Amino acid sequence: MAGRSDNNPSQRPLALIKSPNKITVEGKNSIGIECNNVSSHLDILTAFAANVEINLKSDDSKGLVANIKKQSGYQYCKNKQGKIGAKTQSKNVIKALPRIENVSSRRSGSDILLTWDGVPDSNILYNIEIFCDDVKLRETHTTEIPQYRMKSPTLGKQYHFQVSAKNKQGKIGAKTQSKNVIKVKKIGIKGDTMNLNECKVAFPDGTFNEQTKVWMSVGLDNSICPAEYVAITPVLDISAESTLRKNAIVQMKSWCLELKKEDFEILHFTNDTDWNIIKPDLVMQDRTIEFRCQEFSRVIAAIKRLFSAPVVKENLFYLVGKNQINFAFFNSTLSTEESVKGFYKGLDAKLLPARFNPFVLRRGDKIHVKLRVEGNPENLWFNKPVFVNDDFLKKPRHNFEFELLPIFQQYPEIVIKCEMEKNGIDREIKKFKFPLDSPRENRVRDTEPRSGEQPSLADIEDLCGLVEKIEVIPCDRNDYEKSFTDKGIYSITKPKGLALILNNTFKGIKGKERKGSEIDVKNMTTLWKKLGCKLYGNKTFPKPWESDKTGKQMKDLLGEVSEIKTKYSFIVIVIMTHGGIDKGKPVFEGSDHKLVEVKKIEEMFFNTKNGNLQNIPKFFIYQFCRGTIIDRSTIAADNKMKEPVMESSEKVCVQTDGARRMPTVSDIFVAYPTHEEHAAIRNIYEGSWFINAITNVFMRQAAKHHVADMLTIVNRAMKEKTGTNEAKAMSEQKTSLSQFFYLFPGFPV
Incomplete structure (x- = not known):
């Protein structure tokens, strides 16, 4: 043919994908397709399944392995001009493991009985995972029948479960979480309360004539709600070993707004089809419904379907x-x-950082969700209209799946723009980068302490204010002992922790004296001692926190800790001084005004420096400025509320990207008192906001929460704090922790 060149790949005929080709299981959610004899001039191999194409580049003739999330498919070649060759069907089909449905738990005698819908396949086993107070227990269980009995659950703990199908080759399918959370507690003659999620039950004095074990379950099985009603609360189920002699006081939080007592009813079920009506006593401003009940079974608050009250809906995006x-x-x-x-x-989905504000919705509203990949050549929008009807208001959850976006891996970095619009008026936009910054962001845990489960912070008006008294709440022995077998938690044994605390006051130096820092020293030394740490000192400085240190002395002390010969469970470094940016690098200041580069200090604690530092958390707490940018509205007339910004002989410049990098090695956690380029805040009479917040939160929450969760509470306290002349500061953290870091106050003994 005239004008044809065999050296032009685009003009060559597309080859047939030849046998043998096969499909193999590559993981829980993926299938591998292996194709041999792929010619080197071909640009793209396309795997096709369920009307979804996934394009993969071919670099050689030795074969190609692709991953797709489908059960079967066929492959064909496609060049860059879009021409498609002959299609070849795969020889075998991989059957996906079924998803388990209707997983629920309930009381059975003194045990918890877990049940689910069975699968009509004799080759399928069932894999059970148990979570105690949101922490997964190490052991898993396998059964051939669709039920599992958990014997003698620990009192005062709450449990939920995950069940998945498992074949005889050991492959595990998608996990299904139980519909409800269940808790067991003993209630004495003098009464007590039980709290679980948004439900609370108070048993007055004399409710029981003997100490009684009580089971409390909160779930989302709204299928029990009759067709003429719309559920507005979770399902609460209480059972006890003894009969109630007095009415218990029940509180359940609703997701419905603008409620009056006459608008809804409490349905008290005697069985799956029959119920009695209980009238509520009151409705609180926070949507909590209160009523009294003496005979317990499942209860739920519901409104008639004809009543159109507004409902609050939250939202989450997942990859x-x-x-x-x-x-x-x-x-x-x-x-x-x-x-x-x-x-x-x-x-195994990943939570995306694109959560919108809650929506208050009524029947007839319309929500429009839009997604766009910025930088995509087509700049395509993906639209999803959501119409609010009775069914939408009734169901507790709706999941929407968007079309496949252009393959993310084609771009080194992309920005995804999410837009949410209500009734064509209210609009909110979120943007995030892909790939995601940190795998830790995908592990979501609750950071708000549950009322009644542990000491509440609600009685403290200002977490960033003066710490009155430091009393650390000890953790439960069972929680500590479970950490021995949980690979997701750092091991805390003897010797426990080593803490180095450094503080420079710059006393007597005009314009630089850090008044109030003595309060920070007292808070940090007392807190870490009561958390079981040894406070580091040497012969020259047995108590290094009591006097100012030059830049060299600070580096020497830090170097000594980084070279320790003893294997501690964790290391804590607290540095409180002036800081800022010098030649584009974050630094802090010694008492002789010599500058110490932050990065050089953190490098001392890299895994390659000392084997005793490997696989243990290294926790850095910094109380110093990170730059020179100050919001002028935060400057008080007497300038006493602001942490003075260090000035060097060099021109202070804007902080570079190097200051924002995550540590390059594992198990380092850095907590900052303020955002990069901003000043930290210290009250000369009460101490630093950040140090006060850490002290107030850690001493009350370390018994139940890990460090990352507690610092989220600290962040919230810092966000809400406002000082003189509208002064603000926002703490933040950088982390490369690979496990949950619990402090386990009171243990080991």
Whole structure:
């Protein structure tokens, strides 16, 4: 043919994908397709399944392995001009393991009985995972029948479960979380309360004539709600070993707004089809419904379907697989949110940083969700209209799956723009980068302490204010002992922790004296001693926190700790001084005004420096400025509320990207008192906001929460704090922790 060149790949005929080719299981959610005899001039191999194409580049003639999330398919070659060759069907089909449905737990005698819908396949086993107070227990269980009995659950703990199908080759399917959370507690003659998610039950004095074990379950099985009603609370189920002699006082939080007592009813079920009506006593401003009940079974608050009260809906975005985005609308309750997170956790989905404000919705509203990949040549929009009807208001959760976006891996970095619009008026936009910054962001845990489960912070008006008294709450022995077998938690044994605390006051130096820092020293030394740490000192400085240190002395002390010969469970470094940026690098200042580069200090604690530092958390707490940018509205007239910004002989410049980098090695956690380029804030009479918040939160929450969760509470306190002349500061953290870092106050003994 005239004008044809055999050296032009685009003009060559597309080759047939030849046998043998096969499909193999490559993981829980993926299938591998192996194709041999792929010619080197071919640009793209396309795997096709369920009307979804996934394009993969071919670099050689030795074969190609692709991953797709489908059960079967066929392959063909496609060149860059879009021409498609002959299609070849795969020889075998991989059957996906079924998803388990209707997982629920309930009381059975003194045990918890877990049940689910069975699968009609004799080759399928069932894999059970148990979570105690949101922490997964190490052991898993396998059974051939669709039920599992958990004997003698620990009193005072709450449990939920995950069940998945498992074949005889050991492959595990998608995980399904139980619909409800269950808790067991003993109630004495003098009464007590039980709290679980948004539900609370108070047993007055004399409710029982003997100490009684009580089971409390909160779930989302709204299928029990009759057709003429719309559920507005989770399902609460209480059972006890003894009969109630007095009415218990029940509180349940609703996701429905603008409620009056006459608008809804409490349905008290005697069996699956029959119920009695209980009238509520009151409705509180926070949507909590209160009523009294003496005979317990399942109860739920519901409204007649003809009544159109507004409902609050929350939202979350998830990445499923490599390039599929799912969006979840759900009722604004902790129970529902836990269910949503559990569902996507079972899919190994990643939480995307694009959460919008809650929506107040009524029948007839319209929500429009839009997604766009910025930088995509087509700049395509993906639209999803959501129409609010009775069915939408009734169901606690709705999941929406978006079309496959252009393959993310084609771009080194992309920005995804999410837009949410209500009734064509209210609009909110979120943007995030892909790939995601940190895998830790995908592990979601609740950071808000549950009322009644542990000491509440609600009685403290200002977490960033003066710390009155430091009393650390000890953790439960069972929680500590479970950490021995949980690989997701850092091991805390003897010797426990080593803490180095450094503080420069610059006393007597005009314009630089750090008044109030002595309060910070007292807080940090007392807190870490009561958390079981040894405070580091040497012969020259047995108590290094008591006097100012030059830049060299600070580096020498830090170097000594980095070279320790003893294997501690964790290291804590607290540095409180002036800081800023010098020649584009974050630094802090010695008492002789010599500058110490932050990065050089952190490098001392890299895994390559000392084997005793490997696989243990290294926790840095910095109380110093990170730059020179100051919001002028924060400057007080007497300039006493602001941490003075260090000035060097060099021109102070804007902080570079190097200051924002994550540590390059593992198990380092850095906590800053302020955002990069900004000043930290210290009250000369009460101490630093950041140090006060850490002290107030850690001493009350370390018994139940890990360090990352506690610092989220600190962040919230810092966000809410406002000082003189509207002064603000926002703390932040950088981390490369690979496990949960619990402090376990009171242990080991």
